Amino acid sequence: MGKQGGDSSSLINAEGLRHDGRKLDELRPVKIQVGILKNADGSAFIQFGKNKIMAGVYGPKEVHPKHNALPDRGLLRCRYHMSPFSTDERKNPAPSRREIEISKVIREALQPSLMLEDYPRTAIDVYVEILQSDGGSRCASICAASVALADAGINMRDLVVACAAGKVAGQVVLDVDDTEDKEGQADLPIAIMPSTNEVTLLQLDGQLNPEEFGRGFNWALEGCRKVYQLQREALIGRYFGEGEMREAVQ
Amino acid sequence: MPEVKRRYVIPGEVVARGNVRADLNVVRVGDKIVATRVGMAEVGHDTARVVPLSGPYIPRIDDLVVGKIVDYSAFAWEGDINSCFFGILPAASVFGRDYSPAKDSLTDKLKVGDMIAARIIAFDRTRDPLLSISGPGLGRIPKGYAVKISPAKVPRLIGKKGSMIKSIEVGTHCRMLIGQNGVVIIVGATEDAQKAAAAVNLVEQEAHSADLIEKVQSMLGLTVAQKEEFNGEEKPTPEASQTPAENSESLEQAETIYNEEEEADEP
Numbered sequence: 029m030g031k032q033g034g035d036s037s038s039l040i041n042a043e044g045l046r047h048d049g050r051k052l053d054e055l056r057p058v059k060i061q062v063g064i065l066k067n068a069d070g071s072a073f074i075q076f077g078k079n080k081i082m083a084g085v086y087g088p089k090e091v092h093p094k095h096n097a098l099p100d101r102g103l104l105r106c107r108y109h110m111s112p113f114s115t116d117e118r119k120n121p122a123p124s125r126r127e128i129e130i131s132k133v134i135r136e137a138l139q140p141s142l143m144l145e146d147y148p149r150t151a152i153d154v155y156v157e158i159l160q161s162d163g164g165s166r167c168a169s170i171c172a173a174s175v176a177l178a179d180a181g182i183n184m185r186d187l188v189v190a191c192a193a194g195k196v197a198g199q200v201v202l203d204v205d206d207t208e209d210k211e212g213q214a215d216l217p218i219a220i221m222p223s224t225n226e227v228t229l230l231q232l233d234g235q236l237n238p239e240e241f242g243r244g245f246n247w248a249l250e251g252c253r254k255v256y257q258l259q260r261e262a263l264i265g266r267y268f269g270e271g272e273m274r275e276a277v278q
Numbered sequence: 279m280p281e282v283k284r285r286y287v288i289p290g291e292v293v294a295r296g297n298v299r300a301d302l303n304v305v306r307v308g309d310k311i312v313a314t315r316v317g318m319a320e321v322g323h324d325t326a327r328v329v330p331l332s333g334p335y336i337p338r339i340d341d342l343v344v345g346k347i348v349d350y351s352a353f354a355w356e357g358d359i360n361s362c363f364f365g366i367l368p369a370a371s372v373f374g375r376d377y378s379p380a381k382d383s384l385t386d387k388l389k390v391g392d393m394i395a396a397r398i399i400a401f402d403r404t405r406d407p408l409l410s411i412s413g414p415g416l417g418r419i420p421k422g423y424a425v426k427i428s429p430a431k432v433p434r435l436i437g438k439k440g441s442m443i444k445s446i447e448v449g450t451h452c453r454m455l456i457g458q459n460g461v462v463i464i465v466g467a468t469e470d471a472q473k474a475a476a477a478v479n480l481v482e483q484e485a486h487s488a489d490l491i492e493k494v495q496s497m498l499g500l501t502v503a504q505k506e507e508f509n510g511e512e513k514p515t516p517e518a519s520q521t522p523a524e525n526s527e528s529l530e531q532a533e534t535i536y537n538e539e540e541e542a543d544e545p
Binding site (some may be wrong): 224 | 286288289290291292303305307312314315316317330331332333334336362363364403404430486
């Protein structure tokens with residue numbers, strides 16, 4: 029799907045501000061809550077701009093059907109689903125090709141961080157439900173799913189955090205929303221494990237020259253580090269209380 | 279006593295560096311010891327570990343667990359032990375060496391839905407945990423109320439030298455059996471059992487509080503004399519939080535009640 033340039037004046041004005049008033053390298057407001065679902069082993073709710081996304085983790089648990097079980101490690105299964113009311117036009121509840129692709133992408137982004145060899149012959153199911161979508165939902169989903177996995181007590185080498193850069197009206201920007209995604213020229217979502225700086229997701233939809241790619245990638249890295257702090261605060265606040273959270277964060 | 283440094287960590291954070299032994303819930307990455315769970319990191323003189331606050335029950339050999347029979351085959355029962363693995367209880371261990379599916383029926387001893395107190399006698403990466411109900415205090419649990427808590431909070435529920443569980447038993451006139459898998463059996467009158475269940479839930483929710491035992495004792499209305507008998511419960515020490523076997527005195531006392539119950543029930 030080729031990306032078309034939109035009306036540049038509406039996307040980035042003369043002062044260099046985007047249509048929602050953000051600067052080129054500014055993230056949307058992000059809020060993360062942990063332990064929202066009573067019935068899930070781990071859960072998280074993220075608001076990434078206007079995106080509202082719920083992640084639930086079940087497991088480790090027995091694999092059904094049993095012949096799918098791996099003898100030496102756990103099986104990670106991810107499902108990304110957009111609710112019919114998540115977009116302005118009703119979304120058909122059946123899994124679309126895009127949802128199947130994003131489910132795979134989320135699984136591959138989370139897998140390197142999990143110590144699945146500690147859970148042989150079991151399955152860990154991650155469900156991500158998009159309640160309201162506004163662009164960049166795969167990145168927000170990865171952030172929520174990683175926090176939910178930590179909430180579930182799964183052994184992890186590190187959290188995974190994701191953020192997207194893009195190109196809008198000929199300029200590289202950070203954290204593309206739905207309007208910019210539809211009318212922009214490129215979308216570059218990345219996911220990293222922040223402690224080791226290992227990249228677990230790197231996709232590009234559109235065209236960027238090497239210089240634009242480098243700038244977008246570095247901005248997305250900075251965006252990831254900011255979101256990682258929020259992930260950390262959410263987890264520490266959930267388990268150790270607000271007072272301890274402030275102390276721990278300092 | 280060597281100083282133990284503590285702080286809150288999330289997965290991926292560096293707990294210690296250098297020549298320190300990696301203990302529970304940490305992994306060595308080069309010269310760094312990195313946490314793998316959310317919890318309290320404890321770095322001593324030569325070891326580093328993380329005490330987690332949540333997570334599934336992973337069976338360990340010699341653990342006492344409370345399980346529920348969910349299925350059976352010709353040669354074994356399958357039990358739900360609140361873990362990602364089902365426990366296997368071989369029929370031969372219950373009937374004896376001369377067990378034969380032709381002449382013995384598994385449902386004569388245990389039916390689907392029965393609760394059992396069992397010990398894990400074998401578990402490794404290649405197979406499901408093997409259970410045994412041969413031993414003092416093990417076997418079918420004839421009556422009681424079951425409460426589930428996070429397995430990570432079991433040491434806190436037992437308390438230092440069993441102080442927490444004793445407080446709840448005395449305050450509610452109930453008897454309790456705590457499985458390492460987070461399943462708690464409460465035996466007593468209905469109202470007392472409900473009080474005990476509320477106390478257990480309070481312990482689970484407030485496990486991080488330093489004055490938890492005082493809160494529980496106040497909730498149960500213990501007298502001053504009773505409180506003094508059980509006080510001395512401090513914030514969970516590394517020993518209390520990671521070696522619950524050392525606090526098993528109350529567990530053994532609780533285990534014997536089921537032997538007495540079963541003997542009374544037998545014709």
